[in-house]
Amino acid sequence: MKIDDYNELKKEHQINTRNLSKEMRDIVLKLKAIDRKNQIEDKALVEIFQKFSEFDTSDKRYLVNLIPPVDIDYQTGSLSLGLNQAFSKILSKKSNRKNNKKNEFH
Incomplete structure:
Protein backbone atom coordinates (compact mmCIF):
# COMPACT_ATOMS: atom_id res chain seq x y z
CA MET A 1 0.00 0.00 0.00
CA LYS A 51 -53.11 13.08 46.77
CA PHE A 52 -56.33 11.07 46.40
CA SER A 53 -57.36 11.78 50.00
CA GLU A 54 -57.17 15.52 49.30
CA PHE A 55 -59.63 15.36 46.37
CA ASP A 56 -63.23 16.35 46.88
CA THR A 57 -65.90 13.66 46.60
CA SER A 58 -66.79 14.31 42.94
CA ASP A 59 -63.12 14.12 41.88
CA LYS A 60 -62.63 10.90 43.84
CA ARG A 61 -65.72 9.40 42.25
CA TYR A 62 -64.52 10.40 38.78
CA LEU A 63 -61.08 8.85 39.34
CA VAL A 64 -62.53 5.64 40.81
CA ASN A 65 -64.88 5.31 37.83
CA LEU A 66 -61.83 5.16 35.57
CA ILE A 67 -60.90 1.85 37.26
CA PRO A 68 -64.08 -0.23 37.73
CA PRO A 69 -63.90 -3.75 39.24
CA VAL A 70 -64.18 -6.47 36.58
CA ASP A 71 -63.81 -9.68 38.54
CA ILE A 72 -64.04 -10.26 42.27
CA ASP A 73 -63.08 -13.59 43.80
CA TYR A 74 -64.87 -13.61 47.14
CA GLN A 75 -63.06 -16.74 48.32
CA THR A 76 -59.54 -15.39 47.89
CA GLY A 77 -60.38 -11.71 48.15
CA SER A 78 -58.57 -10.95 44.88
CA LEU A 79 -59.92 -8.21 42.70
CA SER A 80 -59.31 -7.48 39.01
CA LEU A 81 -59.80 -3.95 37.89
CA GLY A 82 -60.73 -2.84 34.39
CA LEU A 83 -59.63 0.44 32.95
CA ASN A 84 -61.49 3.22 31.25
CA GLN A 85 -60.33 3.29 27.60
CA ALA A 86 -58.63 6.69 27.86
CA PHE A 87 -57.01 5.83 31.18
CA SER A 88 -55.94 2.49 29.73
CA LYS A 89 -54.10 4.26 26.91
CA ILE A 90 -52.25 6.45 29.39
CA LEU A 91 -51.18 3.49 31.50
CA SER A 92 -50.42 1.23 28.54
CA LYS A 93 -47.97 3.81 27.25
CA LYS A 94 -46.09 3.47 30.50
CA SER A 95 -46.43 -0.29 30.77
CA ASN A 96 -45.33 -0.81 27.16
CA ARG A 97 -42.00 0.66 28.17
CA LYS A 98 -41.76 -2.09 30.76
CA ASN A 99 -42.94 -4.83 28.33
CA ASN A 100 -46.19 -5.21 30.25
CA LYS A 101 -49.07 -4.87 27.82
CA LYS A 102 -51.93 -5.93 30.14
CA ASN A 103 -54.88 -3.61 30.62
CA GLU A 104 -55.87 -5.03 33.99
CA PHE A 105 -54.43 -4.81 37.47
CA HIS A 106 -54.59 -7.82 39.78
Whole structure:
Protein backbone atom coordinates (compact mmCIF):
# COMPACT_ATOMS: atom_id res chain seq x y z
CA MET A 1 0.00 0.00 0.00
CA LYS A 2 1.31 3.39 -0.91
CA ILE A 3 1.76 6.02 1.78
CA ASP A 4 -0.72 8.35 0.05
CA ASP A 5 -3.38 5.62 0.04
CA TYR A 6 -2.68 4.86 3.69
CA ASN A 7 -2.94 8.53 4.66
CA GLU A 8 -6.18 8.90 2.73
CA LEU A 9 -7.69 5.84 4.41
CA LYS A 10 -6.51 7.06 7.80
CA LYS A 11 -8.07 10.48 7.24
CA GLU A 12 -11.35 8.89 6.09
CA HIS A 13 -11.34 6.64 9.17
CA GLN A 14 -10.77 9.61 11.49
CA ILE A 15 -13.65 11.54 9.89
CA ASN A 16 -15.97 8.53 10.20
CA THR A 17 -14.93 8.01 13.82
CA ARG A 18 -15.63 11.66 14.67
CA ASN A 19 -19.03 11.52 12.96
CA LEU A 20 -19.98 8.31 14.74
CA SER A 21 -18.85 9.73 18.08
CA LYS A 22 -20.98 12.82 17.51
CA GLU A 23 -23.99 10.67 16.58
CA MET A 24 -23.45 8.57 19.69
CA ARG A 25 -23.32 11.67 21.93
CA ASP A 26 -26.51 12.98 20.30
CA ILE A 27 -28.27 9.66 20.86
CA VAL A 28 -27.15 9.52 24.50
CA LEU A 29 -28.46 13.07 25.05
CA LYS A 30 -31.80 12.17 23.44
CA LEU A 31 -32.12 9.04 25.59
CA LYS A 32 -31.39 11.03 28.74
CA ALA A 33 -34.04 13.58 27.74
CA ILE A 34 -36.57 10.79 27.18
CA ASP A 35 -35.73 9.28 30.59
CA ARG A 36 -36.22 12.65 32.30
CA LYS A 37 -39.57 13.10 30.53
CA ASN A 38 -40.71 9.60 31.52
CA GLN A 39 -39.66 10.16 35.14
CA ILE A 40 -41.69 13.37 35.23
CA GLU A 41 -44.74 11.59 33.75
CA ASP A 42 -44.39 8.68 36.19
CA LYS A 43 -44.08 11.08 39.11
CA ALA A 44 -47.20 12.99 37.99
CA LEU A 45 -49.22 9.77 37.78
CA VAL A 46 -48.06 8.64 41.23
CA GLU A 47 -48.85 12.06 42.69
CA ILE A 48 -52.46 11.77 41.48
CA PHE A 49 -52.94 8.68 43.62
CA GLN A 50 -50.90 9.99 46.55
CA LYS A 51 -53.11 13.08 46.77
CA PHE A 52 -56.33 11.07 46.40
CA SER A 53 -57.36 11.78 50.00
CA GLU A 54 -57.17 15.52 49.30
CA PHE A 55 -59.63 15.36 46.37
CA ASP A 56 -63.23 16.35 46.88
CA THR A 57 -65.90 13.66 46.60
CA SER A 58 -66.79 14.31 42.94
CA ASP A 59 -63.12 14.12 41.88
CA LYS A 60 -62.63 10.90 43.84
CA ARG A 61 -65.72 9.40 42.25
CA TYR A 62 -64.52 10.40 38.78
CA LEU A 63 -61.08 8.85 39.34
CA VAL A 64 -62.53 5.64 40.81
CA ASN A 65 -64.88 5.31 37.83
CA LEU A 66 -61.83 5.16 35.57
CA ILE A 67 -60.90 1.85 37.26
CA PRO A 68 -64.08 -0.23 37.73
CA PRO A 69 -63.90 -3.75 39.24
CA VAL A 70 -64.18 -6.47 36.58
CA ASP A 71 -63.81 -9.68 38.54
CA ILE A 72 -64.04 -10.26 42.27
CA ASP A 73 -63.08 -13.59 43.80
CA TYR A 74 -64.87 -13.61 47.14
CA GLN A 75 -63.06 -16.74 48.32
CA THR A 76 -59.54 -15.39 47.89
CA GLY A 77 -60.38 -11.71 48.15
CA SER A 78 -58.57 -10.95 44.88
CA LEU A 79 -59.92 -8.21 42.70
CA SER A 80 -59.31 -7.48 39.01
CA LEU A 81 -59.80 -3.95 37.89
CA GLY A 82 -60.73 -2.84 34.39
CA LEU A 83 -59.63 0.44 32.95
CA ASN A 84 -61.49 3.22 31.25
CA GLN A 85 -60.33 3.29 27.60
CA ALA A 86 -58.63 6.69 27.86
CA PHE A 87 -57.01 5.83 31.18
CA SER A 88 -55.94 2.49 29.73
CA LYS A 89 -54.10 4.26 26.91
CA ILE A 90 -52.25 6.45 29.39
CA LEU A 91 -51.18 3.49 31.50
CA SER A 92 -50.42 1.23 28.54
CA LYS A 93 -47.97 3.81 27.25
CA LYS A 94 -46.09 3.47 30.50
CA SER A 95 -46.43 -0.29 30.77
CA ASN A 96 -45.33 -0.81 27.16
CA ARG A 97 -42.00 0.66 28.17
CA LYS A 98 -41.76 -2.09 30.76
CA ASN A 99 -42.94 -4.83 28.33
CA ASN A 100 -46.19 -5.21 30.25
CA LYS A 101 -49.07 -4.87 27.82
CA LYS A 102 -51.93 -5.93 30.14
CA ASN A 103 -54.88 -3.61 30.62
CA GLU A 104 -55.87 -5.03 33.99
CA PHE A 105 -54.43 -4.81 37.47
CA HIS A 106 -54.59 -7.82 39.78
